Amino acid sequence: MALSRRRFLYGLGGTGLIFVFDLSCARETPTPPVLLPAEGDDEEALVAAATSARFDYRGWLVIAGDGTVTAHTGRMELGQGLKTVLYDVICQAFELPREKVELIMGDTALCPNDGPTTGSNATRGVAWRYWMACHAVKSRLLDEAARRLSVAREELVYRAGEISVRDGTRRPLGIGRIGTGVRELSEADLESAAGDLPSYVDKQNPSVEAEAIVTGTKQYAGDVMAGECLYGAFLLPDYHAPRTRLLSLDLSPAEEVPDVVRVDRLGDSVAAVGRTFTAVQKALAAVAAEWQAPPYPPDFDNETEIRRRRKLSRMIRDKGDVEGALAASDHVVTESFVTQYATPAPIETHTAVAAASRRETTAWVATQNPFQARERIARTLEVPEERVRVVGMPPGGGFGEKASGSVGDRAAALSSLVGKPVKFVYSRRAHFQQDLKYKHSVVLDITTGVSSEGKILVRTIDFHQGHGRGTRKLYEVPAERSRLFRSEIGVQNAIMRGTSYTQTIYALESHTEMVARSIGLDAIEFRRRNVSESAFLPLLDRCAEMLGYGVDLPPGRGHGFGICYHGVHQYAVVGAEVAVDRTTGEITVTKLRGAYDIGKVMNRNTATMGIKGAMIWGLSYALFEEARFDAHRSHMEAFADYRIPRFADIPEIEIDFLQTHRPEVPRGCGEVPVPPTVAAICNAVYDATGRRFYTLPMTPERVRTALSR
Amino acid sequence: MARRTLSLRVNGKRRRVSVEPDEPLLWVLRDELRLTGTKFGCGLGQCGACKVLIDGRPIWSCMTPVEAVADGREIVTIEGLGQPGNLSPVQEAFKTHTAFGCGFCTPSMIIEATALLRDTPRPTRAQIVARMNGHLCRCAAYPNIIAAIQSAAASGDGGEEA
Numbered sequence: 011m012a013l014s015r016r017r018f019l020y021g022l023g024g025t026g027l028i029f030v031f032d033l034s035c036a037r038e039t040p041t042p043p044v045l046l047p048a049e050g051d052d053e054e055a056l057v058a059a060a061t062s063a064r065f066d067y068r069g070w071l072v073i074a075g076d077g078t079v080t081a082h083t084g085r086m087e088l089g090q091g092l093k094t095v096l097y098d099v100i101c102q103a104f105e106l107p108r109e110k111v112e113l114i115m116g117d118t119a120l121c122p123n124d125g126p127t128t129g130s131n132a133t134r135g136v137a138w139r140y141w142m143a144c145h146a147v148k149s150r151l152l153d154e155a156a157r158r159l160s161v162a163r164e165e166l167v168y169r170a171g172e173i174s175v176r177d178g179t180r181r182p183l184g185i186g187r188i189g190t191g192v193r194e195l196s197e198a199d200l201e202s203a204a205g206d207l208p209s210y211v212d213k214q215n216p217s218v219e220a221e222a223i224v225t226g227t228k229q230y231a232g233d234v235m236a237g238e239c240l241y242g243a244f245l246l247p248d249y250h251a252p253r254t255r256l257l258s259l260d261l262s263p264a265e266e267v268p269d270v271v272r273v274d275r276l277g278d279s280v281a282a283v284g285r286t287f288t289a290v291q292k293a294l295a296a297v298a299a300e301w302q303a304p305p306y307p308p309d310f311d312n313e314t315e316i317r318r319r320r321k322l323s324r325m326i327r328d329k330g331d332v333e334g335a336l337a338a339s340d341h342v343v344t345e346s347f348v349t350q351y352a353t354p355a356p357i358e359t360h361t362a363v364a365a366a367s368r369r370e371t372t373a374w375v376a377t378q379n380p381f382q383a384r385e386r387i388a389r390t391l392e393v394p395e396e397r398v399r400v401v402g403m404p405p406g407g408g409f410g411e412k413a414s415g416s417v418g419d420r421a422a423a424l425s426s427l428v429g430k431p432v433k434f435v436y437s438r439r440a441h442f443q444q445d446l447k448y449k450h451s452v453v454l455d456i457t458t459g460v461s462s463e464g465k466i467l468v469r470t471i472d473f474h475q476g477h478g479r480g481t482r483k484l485y486e487v488p489a490e491r492s493r494l495f496r497s498e499i500g501v502q503n504a505i506m507r508g509t510s511y512t513q514t515i516y517a518l519e520s521h522t523e524m525v526a527r528s529i530g531l532d533a534i535e536f537r538r539r540n541v542s543e544s545a546f547l548p549l550l551d552r553c554a555e556m557l558g559y560g561v562d563l564p565p566g567r568g569h570g571f572g573i574c575y576h577g578v579h580q581y582a583v584v585g586a587e588v589a590v591d592r593t594t595g596e597i598t599v600t601k602l603r604g605a606y607d608i609g610k611v612m613n614r615n616t617a618t619m620g621i622k623g624a625m626i627w628g629l630s631y632a633l634f635e636e637a638r639f640d641a642h643r644s645h646m647e648a649f650a651d652y653r654i655p656r657f658a659d660i661p662e663i664e665i666d667f668l669q670t671h672r673p674e675v676p677r678g679c680g681e682v683p684v685p686p687t688v689a690a691i692c693n694a695v696y697d698a699t700g701r702r703f704y705t706l707p708m709t710p711e712r713v714r715t716a717l718s719r
Numbered sequence: 720m721a722r723r724t725l726s727l728r729v730n731g732k733r734r735r736v737s738v739e740p741d742e743p744l745l746w747v748l749r750d751e752l753r754l755t756g757t758k759f760g761c762g763l764g765q766c767g768a769c770k771v772l773i774d775g776r777p778i779w780s781c782m783t784p785v786e787a788v789a790d791g792r793e794i795v796t797i798e799g800l801g802q803p804g805n806l807s808p809v810q811e812a813f814k815t816h817t818a819f820g821c822g823f824c825t826p827s828m829i830i831e832a833t834a835l836l837r838d839t840p841r842p843t844r845a846q847i848v849a850r851m852n853g854h855l856c857r858c859a860a861y862p863n864i865i866a867a868i869q870s871a872a873a874s875g876d877g878g879e880e881a
């Protein structure tokens with residue numbers, strides 16, 4: 011880290027250039043311009059300015075005196091391949107080998123706060139923006155070199171980190187020796203670079219992390235200070251928020267555990283610090299503590315409670331003559347769908363190491379959002395944020411769950427309690443019980459009216475819970491009404507891979523195939539007649555072809571599809587083949603096929619891995635995952651209580667990229683595969699059994715019960 | 720219990736540690752020997768993130784008291800299979816096939832796959848699945864992991880270097 015900081019200062023100081031540009035394209039409102047410190051200002055002041063809140067959503071490219079190009083970003087590598095893609099982009103734009111490019115991610119002392127890493131906007135919002143910025147930087151370097159060498163800019167060429175005069179009369183000038191100071195790239199600079207951007211070539215490089223990962227040398231938060239710090243943990247009530255009061259407490263048995271350093275009450279929780287992870291766990295197990303239970307009755311029927319407590323949150327869409335269109339429809343289909351609660355359950359539990367003092371605190375946190383972790387730590391320790399440095403460590407799986415959370419501030423509290431560095435690794439049970447958030451259960455009532463020619467005339471949707479998103483740009487619907495209801499249930503909502511579109515698309519696309527069947531139309535043909543975006547047409551054909559759709563399947567087998575539009579022009583069609591065992595109720599997904607139009611694929615290796623993984627998330631949501639809890643607490647303590655996919659569940663998966671819509675620009679692909687996969691599997695199960703499952707997941711018990719009726 | 724000095728054989732080297740005898744091997748490897756490639760995911764034998772080879776057989780280090788593997792048992796961790804720049808064939812295959820997302824489960828997957836290929840040099844897909852099924856990968860790199868193991872098998876020698 012010290013080296014990186016020197017490098018950063020080196021770039022800022024007398025011998026290099028720093029370029030700053032707006033990265034806020036992923037947000038609705040652009041970042042307001044800032045006043046940069048003037049050239050030659052004190053280096054520390056520049057770093058302070060660079061990492062202050064005023065620089066939110068800015069990207070940094072630093073060209074050091076030796077010609078090394080370093081990007082500083084607050085974004086995190088989550089396994090989505092962002093690091094690989096950023097290296098690919100910068101190396102390719104500057105024609106530099108890997109060794110001449112550096113990437114500093116997620117360190118609040120060295121990186122601008124360019125937002126949490128969630129959703130699928132990382133390649134679209136960050137990597138492509140860097141691609142444009144790199145070219146804008148090259149153009150500025152040519153301008154400055156022309157001035158410096160007193161030659162016309164047209165006489166200069168950039169190649170591989172050097173600028174040379176075409177006629178060869180002078181020695182080439184390294185890009186580290188062109189100038190010094192800070193330069194802001196304006197939106198106009200980026201746009202003009204975008205105007206004649208060379209096409210980005212996917213060289214299909216292996217992940218930059220590959221060697222470290224396969225040798226076990228990639229550093230995660232838990233690997234920091236191995237053998238050099240204490241361990242700590244908190245004993246908290248297992249209840250959901252709101253927090254309950256500690257009624258009685260006996261710490262003495264815990265203090266007897268060997269290797270325990272300190273056991274103490276902290277507010278309404280118990281903190282233990284010891285020399286080993288095991289000692290701390292044993293100490294907490296020995297604590298006798300009793301908490302006041304929450305006041306409300308523990309059990310409730312989810313769907314009933316959601317419906318009973320509903321309040322209209324907003325009218326999402328209200329267009330055309332809905333009642334008239336319903337009356338004019340040849341067929342009207344009405345259905346209700348209920349989705350389960352789910353939780354991300356990464357393999358790495360919440361983990362952080364903190365070395366806290368009032369003067370200066372450093373914390374290494376497994377997080378998707380280092381700046382939020384810094385804010386929480388500062389608040390917990392009651393110190394200004396400038397005194398806290400969070401080194402964001404790449405999570406061993408985050409999936410939304412590590413975009414917020416308390417592990418950093420809890421580790422800091424433990425560290426300040428004992429005045430030494432403390433590592434806090436959540437036990438699996440604590441991870442499943444404490445501060446748990448859930449992907450929400452959504453109840454959807456959908457009605458569609460169609461003509462006998464197979465055209466959708468009208469649709470109404472009532473969403474209960476969730477955001478009511480995911481229906482846009484799928485089908486041409488002349489008359490439409492959709493409303494969002496919210497119900498106070500007291501369960502914390504989680505962001506989770508697949509977005510809120512998952513619940514919507516499961517319901518809507520299941521419904522779509524039921525509507526098609528109601529008029530005897532084929533599922534692909536019905537979609538062809540109704541999709542509002544022509545980009546779907548080739549995808550539908552390609553996906554059907556990959557699946558082998560149209561041939562007769564043996565009994566107990568079925569085919570189904572789902573489509574999804576997400577983010578900015580991400581189109582997906584997924585097809586599934588399933589086999590259903592009527593006696594056991596077991597559903598086996600035998601094939602998954604996906605056709606995607608997501609624009610430019612930046613790195614096929616990491617993109618393909620990510621898309622197949624996301625399709626498996628869809629499979630899991632359809633068949634396995636169901637968070638169990640009551641109004642008091644989570645009922646999950648271990649992976650045995652929360653089924654996630656295993657090797658034996660994995661079908662053959664094939665995907666294809668079709669680039670019909672603006673193929674030169676990447677549009678992201680992290681989440682769009684999840685929702686249509688859920689629907690495709692549900693539709694395939696219907697095709698195989700003639701039964702529609704209106705509640706997820708389709709567990710063997712549910713299937714068995716339904717089929718024996 | 721009290722700390723005791725035990726002698727371990729790890730990645731071909733003799734190491735002495737002073738630990739609680741019932742301390743799970745996982746934490747001894749990570750904190751006493753600083754071999755942090757072996758990961759904690761559950762501590763319950765349910766995720767498979769912590770496997771190491773004991774006398775060539777993959778076991779859960781989170782469930783194995785350190786005293787049970789002291790004195791002469793041969794322990795091999797991911798660090799003993801290959802290093803950056805000198806990968807074992809299985810590691811090489813995981814690299815080329817991008818058989819990971821976040822990479823947290825990967826070292827243990829490689830340990831298991833290495834043992835699998837030594838026992839069954841040409842495994843069928845079904846044999847791979849059966850043997851790997853106790854390993855969870857939440858990033859769901861499963862298809863790529865299966866492909867990596869198949870390609871390491873096809874390239875002949877999947878065995879460990881150490």
Ligand code: FES
Nearest residue numbers: 760761762767781
């Ligand atoms: S940590 Fe050993 S099996 Fe999960």
Ligand code: FES
Nearest residue numbers: 820822856857858
């Ligand atoms: S690669 Fe992330 S858990 Fe397997």
